Amino acid sequence: MDKFEIEGGYPLRGSVSISGAKNSVLPLMAASILFEKPYVLKNVPDVMDVFTMAELLREIGVEVERVEKGIWRINPEKITSTKAPYEIVRRMRASIYVLGPLLVRERQAEVSLPGGCAFGPRPVDLHLKGLRMLGAEINICHGYICGNLKDPHGAEIYFDKKSVGATAHLLMAASLIPDRTRLVNVALEPEVVQLGEFLKSSGAKIEGLGSDVIEIEGRERLDPPTEFSVIPDRIEAGTYAVAAYLTGGHVRIEDCIPDHFRNVIDKLKLAGARVEEGESWIEVSPESDVIRPVNIHTSPFPGFPTDMQAQFMALMSVAKGTSVIREGIYPDRFKHAFELNRLGANIIVEDGTAIVNGVPELFGAPVMATDLRASAALVLAGLIAKGKTLIDRIYHLDRGYDSFEIKLQSLGAKIRRIKNI
Numbered sequence: 001m002d003k004f005e006i007e008g009g010y011p012l013r014g015s016v017s018i019s020g021a022k023n024s025v026l027p028l029m030a031a032s033i034l035f036e037k038p039y040v041l042k043n044v045p046d047v048m049d050v051f052t053m054a055e056l057l058r059e060i061g062v063e064v065e066r067v068e069k070g071i072w073r074i075n076p077e078k079i080t081s082t083k084a085p086y087e088i089v090r091r092m093r094a095s096i097y098v099l100g101p102l103l104v105r106e107r108q109a110e111v112s113l114p115g116g117c118a119f120g121p122r123p124v125d126l127h128l129k130g131l132r133m134l135g136a137e138i139n140i141c142h143g144y145i146c147g148n149l150k151d152p153h154g155a156e157i158y159f160d161k162k163s164v165g166a167t168a169h170l171l172m173a174a175s176l177i178p179d180r181t182r183l184v185n186v187a188l189e190p191e192v193v194q195l196g197e198f199l200k201s202s203g204a205k206i207e208g209l210g211s212d213v214i215e216i217e218g219r220e221r222l223d224p225p226t227e228f229s230v231i232p233d234r235i236e237a238g239t240y241a242v243a244a245y246l247t248g249g250h251v252r253i254e255d256c257i258p259d260h261f262r263n264v265i266d267k268l269k270l271a272g273a274r275v276e277e278g279e280s281w282i283e284v285s286p287e288s289d290v291i292r293p294v295n296i297h298t299s300p301f302p303g304f305p306t307d308m309q310a311q312f313m314a315l316m317s318v319a320k321g322t323s324v325i326r327e328g329i330y331p332d333r334f335k336h337a338f339e340l341n342r343l344g345a346n347i348i349v350e351d352g353t354a355i356v357n358g359v360p361e362l363f364g365a366p367v368m369a370t371d372l373r374a375s376a377a378l379v380l381a382g383l384i385a386k387g388k389t390l391i392d393r394i395y396h397l398d399r400g401y402d403s404f405e406i407k408l409q410s411l412g413a414k415i416r417r418i419k420n421i
Helices: 022-034 048-059 093-106 125-133 164-175 190-201 234-246 258-270 306-316 335-342 372-384 404-410
Strands: 003-007 013-017 039-042 063-068 071-075 108-112 137-141 144-148 156-158 180-184 205-207 213-217 227-229 250-254 273-277 281-286 322-326 346-350 353-357 366-368 388-392 414-418
Touching (some): 013 404, 022 039, 022 048, 022 071, 022 190, 048 063, 048 071, 093 108, 093 164, 125 156, 125 164, 164 180, 164 213, 190 205, 234 250, 234 258, 234 273, 234 281, 234 306, 234 372, 258 273, 258 306, 306 335, 306 353, 306 372, 335 346, 335 366, 372 388, 372 414, 404 414
Parallel strands (some): 013 250, 039 227, 156 180, 366 388
Antiparallel strands (some): 003 388, 039 071, 063 071, 137 144, 205 213, 346 353
């Protein structure tokens, strides 16, 4: 497995462009199953999850071609299989997105129970409950979700808790059912809103995007727009913003939407960062030499994103004082804390809460990435740790960050990839 070697102590300076959002492009690709005409996605990031989704779509007959960097052509004219195999699905949790579209188009589907990052249980109960309410008969058979849809119909579906995945999944499925569906207590994330806009441009009538209730009037046939551009990745933008302040540098982050990660920007300011911004950029630099402690409680959008918790923990590990980080989405998402402690951090984890006692400095050491955002947190910590840090299992990071070490190198970071031989 590839590793990163980082020599810490170099402030990041310069500008960096943000790639398309991984969490937006995956449902935009899965939605292809709803159509019978080709379309082009632009601003697609070069990350492993995209290549995995492409592999999965090809497995069921969709033609997927990377025309050039950032541009993918998808032709879903023919579906040749309704089975999404374990060998692919186990690598990416978002594979579950193909279940609903297959059911409403082909009336049957077999999708392996999904895999993904290992930081605690993330059941698909809300997905399956919603599909059943739309008329699907679903059973678990030999590790697969087996479904049939003989009599599709609309429904009013209430989510017990906000779920990005379930909202996106049922939004897709309901769009190809010629009836009215009402989704209540839905996720408000920009990636969900973009998926809704994409489906609207394909012919579905959708109201309430960005609010707690979405109403969908589906169609018997949907035709995608010729081209559609993926929004910038707000988590990537937030990661570089934290890295800039953590290293005491000055970085202009371009091709981003500040309102999509407003809570991260606000917390950075509370921690002592100077943040200037325009419509599609921000600049981050320190206001003083002291990083102030800030308490964090992750929650659904527009709250502080769980996908930024690990990176902010790296920042708080060298704040002057104590911070409390509460994980309101995935209480077990703290494995990175123990690896940060290997670098000299002082973090105590208990009952979904991390007490981060800031230390004067971190020191290089060998560490191991445990999930996608944990990988990013360890890289950020390595950028300021004295000496060299060696990060193993960075395949996690490759799932969601486009050219991460290359972009960091362009900002002056001393980071290199050690290839597995």
